Amino acid sequence: MTMGTPSAATGDLHWAHTLLAKLSAVLFVLFCIIGLTAFSIGRYATDMYHQELTQRLNLDIAEHIAADQPLMQNGQPNLAALKDLAHYAMVINPTTEIYLLDPTGKVLGHALPEASVQVDTVQLAPIVAFISGSADLPLLGQDPRNPDKQKVFSAAPIVEQGQLQGYLYTILGGKFYDNLSVSVQDSYVLTISSTAIVVAVVFGFLAGIAIFHLLTRRLRRLTRYVEVFQRGDFSEPFNPPLSNARHSDEINALMLAFKAMATRINHQYTALKELDRNRRELITNISHDLRTPLVSVQGYLETVIIKHDSLNDSEKLTYLKKALRHGKRLRKLIAELFELSRLDSNSLQPKIEQFHLLELLQDLAQDFTYQASRRNIRLSVLPPSGEFCVYADIAMIQRVLENLIENALRYTPRGGWVKVLLEEDDQQVSVHITDSGCGITSHDIPKIFDRFYRGSRLGAKDTGTGLGLAIVKRILDLHHTPIQVKSAPDRGTAFTFSLPSQLAAH
Structure with missing residues (x-):
């Protein structure tokens, strides 16, 4: 379907029901009334003129x-x-x-x-x-x-x-005059006058129809464009021809208003299609991510049951630990799905309060120390001292920091480092989480905050759920603060966001 061919649209509207027909009918009645009024006034004026002339002469x-x-x-x-x-x-x-x-x-x-x-x-x-x-x-x-x-x-x-x-x-006008007046009702002069009035009315009516036809031409063209737009899939742009007149009229204003509305519909339609595509992709990803650990848990448990007599205690423990690991991953995935759903529903709003951001980071660093040391990764928080007071929801910001630090540790190879740096000015405290990991390609950076998107981290073994960064983005959106990403393959990654400081909050 092409919006440039409105003539292909054939309306079901009968001509008698069109605006032109209604205007023509009103014009016809108006001209008939004007004609009859003019004829009556003319006859009355002529009669009065004749009577005055007769009286003055006599x-x-x-x-x-x-x-x-x-x-x-x-x-x-x-x-x-x-x-x-x-x-x-x-x-x-x-x-x-x-x-x-x-x-x-x-x-x-x-x-x-x-x-x-x-x-x-x-x-x-x-x-x-x-x-x-x-x-x-x-x-x-x-x-x-x-x-x-x-x-x-x-x-x-x-x-x-x-x-x-x-x-x-x-x-001065007796019975003889009355009889004579009746006899000349159909005289040449009256016939000519009546005919002239009828011709003038018909000519005016036809001229009025022609003028209305020209005036409503753009309106009919707009109607055809609207019909074409309605019968399409709302994905084509709506571009009706606008008048080149220096001063636009109501029809031009109507065209512009409908064009703006059609553009908005196009954008909303595109957004709905994208939303539907994301929904389908989300369902597919959820199904896959839930099925994979569930099948693994079921497989390991069935193996222990079926081969119970042939397995020794060490082998049984190995299978049970693997089943437990996949079970924990499944529980984490479900918990993050539930958390993200609550964040998206707007039922969970930040509870803003003042807290010391550095103390929170130091506590989190201690929680991740064991995981970092197992992989020989240096985890540091800088500067080592200071208050760095901010206003935010402490539980939500803790979740953001946990996800970002965990994400950095996951994609940093053994022997690498992860740094959390705080910088403060008069308005805000900036948080920089930097790692020496495998980095992110420029193609993947715009998509890393999408749900279940893991990208193609070079040389990294991805064991995450694909929801961590999506939760981070949603929480920071609720705090009305953006998050920036800088990365390059084999050069590490840096995430940066800011929170209002105590001075800015006052």
Whole structure:
């Protein structure tokens, strides 16, 4: 699997469920709403414009009609003159309808069919506002033929001998206008306007889809990379293409975040594989190291039992001593496995206290004196006097020193030497354990602290468990202090670590 070929990934996601489809649907609904709103506002604005224009053009028509002939005589309506004027006005403008009102708004006369007039009284407030000139145009008034509908009008007061006798009320868009308006709903202008709005909405929608397609292209590409990464074994690096834009956007930030997460997953996956490999190797080593002394003990004991009558006491003692030696080795291995397990589980934490490191080393040197003298190895602790106070867990540090000294004695040939040197400064006490043994190759040095790793000590007969240095490393890790190793074949080995001194602890 190669992360460089994301096009090989085919998602199971249906197009209708993609982000692009959802954005397109939202955009379509939005453009439809915008189109309908624009169409409605356009029609309303056009209608209001037409009404205002009509009212302004006919602003004084009622006044001119009222001045042409007397419409009130002795307080009575002159219906004949009203009909003549209405006929004359309708010839000039068929949409005009004329009504004669008394001062209370009651309809006194008109030139229309009686059945067509639906109300007897017209609201006077718009008429008074129109005559006063205080209202903004278009000003709408009640249509007697359609009381539920407001229309533009012209009005003039009828005055006789200084007394208000009524009003001439002229509707500028009457029934004829309504019928004509309905008949031209599908006219060329409305069709062109509607078509233009629909075309603009469709064009905007398609342009929006194209823009969304471009904007979500990197997101779709990231999705394909994620699918490829998911279907792989998490071992390949995740390298999505990043934008060359000077200012990165959210998609770039998402790519970088996922890249960081994928890198972390890769590292964790590699670490888990290494951990699994180490676990398998550990089980194999434990099985081998436990089986070898156990088989030896069983073999020696069976030999004594089977050949009991043919062996003399000296031979029996020899076999029993060998069985005992392998039994002790088995017990030591089990004890060290248990100790290392406790150290790894973090259930065992250092109990920090002050103690004299030199006194501890001198006691340990006495314990190893017999083992060193048997092999003619000089074991020395330098300097011979001083306090060298440190802060650490005394039992754990004793275990570290025991393992390192025992390890040095094991790999030092007869006639060699092992030295333990202490050096103190204002902050810490350094411990150097040096031997004249066979040394360690540069290939083995990075691995000597691994469990059951014995390496290839030149000319050395390894009788250890392979856990001593692993225990040393774990204890010093718990004390947050590193350990250094310097060695070369046939030139010996030096282990060095440091512990905080009394001055540093304060």
